[in-house]
Amino acid sequence: MFDGPDPVYLQIADQIRQDVLSGALPADTQVMSTTQYATTFRINPATAAKAFAQLVDEGVLYKRRGVGMFVVPGARERLQAARREAFGTEVVDAAARQAVVLGIDLDDLVDLLRDAYARARRDVDAPADAEADAHVRRHVGERAHDEAAHAGG
């Protein structure tokens, strides 16, 4: 899973930030332990620990001694705010440049954007159940998931 060009600890940190942003990791939920990362992805537990250290520095995770690493309340909003700033230069700029290169005029670009946004809104409001289950299972653990399902009925 972590086979991208960046160092593995950065990929793990990015994945956790993504999951916090998407809501898959809500505030005060526990992330997988370094041991779980190690045995699941066949990496040194120190690699996961390094990712956690970075996220603690950023205020995304906090540590409960003897228990594990948890998502900081408000981390999602803070990540969103930070990402919004980069969004303009990184994503919008790149799309606009590419549209110019491909000869797509502004009105067509706006139409494309409108359709894409509507699709994205639909996906957020009603995510696939299997995907949500997978997220919970991965980050909260089997027992917590089963308890939640049992309690929820």
Next chain:
Amino acid sequence: MTRTTGTTGPEHAPPGAREDPTPAAAAPTGERPSDAAARETTTADGASREATTDGAAGGGYGVRLRMVTQRFGRTTALDHVDLDVRPGTVTGLLGRNSAGKSTLAALVAGFRRPTVGSVHVDGEDPWENPRVAAGTCLVREAGDVLVDRSLRDNLRYAAGARPTFAPDLALELCDRFGLDLTATPTALSRGRRSAFGIVLGLASRAPLTILDEVTLGLDSAARQVFHDALIADYAAHPRTIVVATHLVAEVEPLLEDVVVLDAGRVLVAGALDDLQDRAVTLTGPAGSVDRVAAGHRVVGRQEAGPTVRVTVLDADDTLRARARELGVHVGRVGLQDLLVDLTAPIPPAAPGTAATPATATARETSGPVSRPTDETEDHR
């Protein structure tokens, strides 16, 4: 802890050297961990690591070599080696065959004394040291087993000889490797003998476990079993595990630190993440790449028409910024490729082409002999 390449000198700052801010790892040679109180240290990356008085109860033994030279007659197997193995890490001991890895492993395990220099394991000389010996397990490809006794008897013997031995783990691993406990080691295939060596090594739970080329004869599925078992047991029972291997790509994700030996000298040593931060490939038009790489330690060069890729060992933020400006792509170097570049001579420029600045720089640092490690020769 300081990472050094070959000999040290105050004027020489090899790329791998850095000051370690943690008091535990920077313990002077004479300090005995048993004299210090148990304390928790925070390493540079914020991860905490217990540094306790007893290596067996805590994070494993640290190892320190200073000015170690090992000669066998006229052969110099190890040449002015300075290195530290951080306690509680999985450390790769890498290098080509006959680089000196096995000699180093034997010295650390107290099987012989160095011709020159000092070896300290958990703060003490391991030579004829019962306490340290009980906490050190060296598995060599030859396998130091009782050849005429069954595997089961071998396990019983190991359990009796070592206070930290874990019989449950041993039996589980024998099962996963498909080993017949009633067989004797000599009756096993090469692969199964290696597998049994791995069982003994991991089940020893020794605070310093050294696995020297233990995968010979193992197929890739069995190597997977080994890696999984190593990681799972290391995570549950932290200790120092030194893995000497030439199968670098496979073992890379398991390693935290590395020591690379070449012809008896330390080429690089340190945290693998740091090494890979500083080792990058630069790909782009030859002129741009050479401008970005100018002044840096270049090893390895490939050309495909107008496009050139070089490997640089001491990348920093300035280099990355320059690469961005000039549209040169910065890529990561896999450990296997890095080792090949580190231990191979720099190829000459293609005939008919002028020597580019980057190549000239590489030649200047490497001198008349085109090896990237020649700066160490100035300090003997």
